[in-house]
Amino acid sequence: MNSIVIAASTARAFFGDSDPINKTIKIDNKLVVSVTGVYKDFPANSDYSDVKFFSPWSLWVASNDWIQRASQSWDNSSFPIFIQLQPNVSMAAANAAVKDFFYRSVPKEISVDMQKYKMQALLYPTKDWHLYSEFRMEAVLLLYGCSGSLAFLYYSWPVSTLLT
Numbered sequence: 368m369n370s371i372v373i374a375a376s377t378a379r380a381f382f383g384d385s386d387p388i389n390k391t392i393k394i395d396n397k398l399v400v401s402v403t404g405v406y407k408d409f410p411a412n413s414d415y416s417d418v419k420f421f422s423p424w425s426l427w428v429a430s431n432d433w434i435q436r437a438s439q440s441w442d443n444s445s446f447p448i449f450i451q452l453q454p455n456v457s458m459a460a461a462n463a464a465v466k467d468f469f470y471r472s473v474p475k476e477i478s479v480d481m482q483k484y485k486m487q488a489l490l491y492p493t494k495d496w497h498l499y500s501e502f503r504m505e506a507v508l509l510l511y512g513c514s515g516s517l518a519f520l521y522y523s524w525p526v527s528t529l530l531t
Contacts, residue, residue: 369426372404377419394422398430414496450490461490 371392378387387402394400400422409415428434437445452461468488470478 369398369400369423370403371400371420371422371426372406373402373420374408374418375405376408378402378405395430398426400426449493458490458492465490 368391371394373381373387373392381387381392382390387405390402391399392402406421409418428438450461452458465488470481473481
């Protein structure tokens with residue numbers, strides 16, 4: 368059985384004042400999951416205030432055909448990934464580590480186009496998301512010690528994955 372963590376408001380809605388840990392929920396009337404954790408609801412002014420649960424990536428892929436197809440497509444940017452850096456890791460060091468991710472990971476025939484446009488992966492701190500009225504890539508690259516420029520910045524919001 369797969370597990371999920373749920374928002375405190377979701378726990379109250381399903382289980383009242385009972386302890387929700389190790390109880391089951393059926394998602395979309397087909398997926399039975401076990402509750403393994405409860406997190407404090409995100410604030411109303413957060414981009415994630417409507418998020419009511421997190422599930423493992425593998426569960427989401429297995430239960431959605433379109434995700435199975437999209438997860439093999441390197442031109443699909445529907446899945447942002449959130450990471451938490453260790454306290455002793457700088458943003459510049461983390462960006463240097465992921466800079467050439469595409470070239471190391473994609474099939475060779477796709478990497479040719481990526482090299483043409485000098486694509487690279489970039490980490491951008493959540494604390495800066497709403498700080499500026501426009502996103503200026505040059506400023507971000509200089510701020511975090513990256514060199515070169517990016518032709519494209521893909522960013523979308525429908526899915527959140529938290530890696531710690």
